[in-house]
Amino acid sequence: MSATDMLSQRQTLRLCTAGSVDDGKSTFVGRLLHDTKSVLADQLASVERTSADRGFDGLDLSLLVDGLRAEREQGITIDVAYRYFATDKRTFILADTPGHVQYTRNTVTGMSTSQVVVLLVDARNGVVEQTVRHLTVAALLGVKTVILAVNKIDLVDYSEAVFDEIKAAFSAKAGDLGIAGPHVVPISALKGDNVVERSTQMDWYAGPTVLELLESIPVNSGRALELDFRFYIQYVLRNHATDYRAYAGRVNAGTISVGDEVTAGGRTTTITHIDTADGEQDSARAGESVALRLADDIDLVRGDLISAGSAPQPVREFAATVVGLTDKAIAAGQAVKLRLGTSLVRARVGGVDKLIDLDSPAGDIASPESFGLNDIAHVTIQVAMELPVEDYAARGAVGNFLLIDQASGSTLAAGLVGTRLR
Known part of the structure; x- marks a missing residue:
């Protein structure tokens, strides 16, 4: 297989960053983008100029993420900022979410489609209320993989004792919420320690960098496929001249094939055809938009559920x-x-x-x-x-x-x- 083919077949991981105010989320994302060489030259030049104008020593990498005018002026993240980057091993869709408590609803949005959540804490403050809030939301939304990035470790002299204390407190809280074995990494987003490149300041830490974790964590994109078939009707398609009737929608979960038995409107029937914009196909799976034709004439409307397996009551x-x-x-x-x-x-x-x-x-x-x-x-x-x-x-x-x-x-x-x- 050629290098081009290998790159085209890379898996995509969806992740979300979260944390309390001033824990360095935007700087962390900026560091991730910068060190994976995912920043265009003109973007980098603009950040260099703005950083210099503000008297910043070096690059203010948070400027790569905080795109709204209000965010730049206040120095905080307000909206969910989506960023895309890639390495030789994977492509990534990252949602950088706000830290302020009044924007928790935005964090819910960012986490709802994420397979991995990267929570940041300030090493000087440890686990705080907003850390627990975001961990709770992750548990609610069924996110099983959480990475805790203990940021600003340089401001506590790269202390192993401080790191161990935060790791123990966070792991206990994660366990209470049903999230087993969270990954905990000491980082400095500002200086680049253990984000993409391994730090030379912490001989006591032998674990992976954040990027190494993101490149190796299994992509659990098939979880919806493991459920029984679920299909909520969005629109009833009719053609009276040909007696065509089909039920259009998106497959929410599971898979279905022509000939499979389903339940709809309290009755049992079978799938006779699966139609798409490109013609008929033999099967459909979670995430696909299709139109289903049934063997029996059943009175169904928008909102009704077509299901298979263990149908909900x-x-x-x-x-x-x-x-x-x-x-x-x-x-x-x-x-x-x-x-x-x-x-x-x-x-x-x-x-x-x-x-x-x-x-x-x-x-x-x-x-x-x-x-x-x-x-x-x-x-x-x-x-x-x-x-x-x-x-x-x-x-x-x-x-x-x-x-x-x-x-x-x-x-x-x-x-x-x-x-x-x-």
Whole structure:
């Protein structure tokens, strides 16, 4: 196989960076881009000029990431910044997320599609509330691989004792949340220690650099394929002249082939054709957009589920964990709209069972009156019509939903069916 063919077949890893304010996320991402030679010459020249104008000693690598004017002026990350880079071994899609607590909802967005989360902490501060918050969100979203980058290790004289203390505290918290064996790396994003190049300042650390981990961690892109087939109908395609009827949508999970038995509208039938823009095909898998034709004439509409295997049972009430995405308080008994798959139905927050207090393992607030922006809460949801609901899995392939304000149409919260932290 030629070098060109090998490069074209590289796997893609999606990752997300997170951490508290001023832990150096943007500088870390800038260092990653710079040291993997993923920065164009004109970009680098612009960063050099701006760094010099600000009196910065060397390159302010955070300027490679903080692209919004408000971010540059305040010196913070506000929005999720997506960056793409590659090495000889892999290509990467990286989401750099904000550190401020008021932007936790942006962090949820960045983590929701990530296979790996790189959490940064300041070696001088160790594990703080926002570290635990981001680790909790990662656990909620089903992220199993977390790298803790203990940044600014140079500011504590490359202390092994400080590193060991942070590693122990973080590993214990990760274990409590069901994330086993997190990778912990001492780094200096500013100086380049253990980000891409191995540090010469820490003889006591013999582990991999962050990039070496990213290049070797298995890419778990097939998790949705391991689930039973799930397909929410987006549109019913009809041609009365030819009696053509097909159900268009995106395969959320699993695989399906012509001749397979499925359940739809409470009835069992088989797949007769799988249509695409390029013609018919014999099978479809998670992530593909197709139109399915069925052997039987079943009354199906947008939002209905076509499934195979262990089909979820329709319910009128279910438990979930939600993350608040709006300043507006959401109270028990509040009427909302719920979007699950392609369904949009009337619903009610039947109860706010618990508000998760991330500062204390035993300080959760039982039966609070409401939850709001950035809060993580266990709730009970009641729906006006039966829906096929199943537990959250495979980073949102199934079991995720949104709560929407009935009046304004704005999104109030993102929810995960069945998930419970404690």
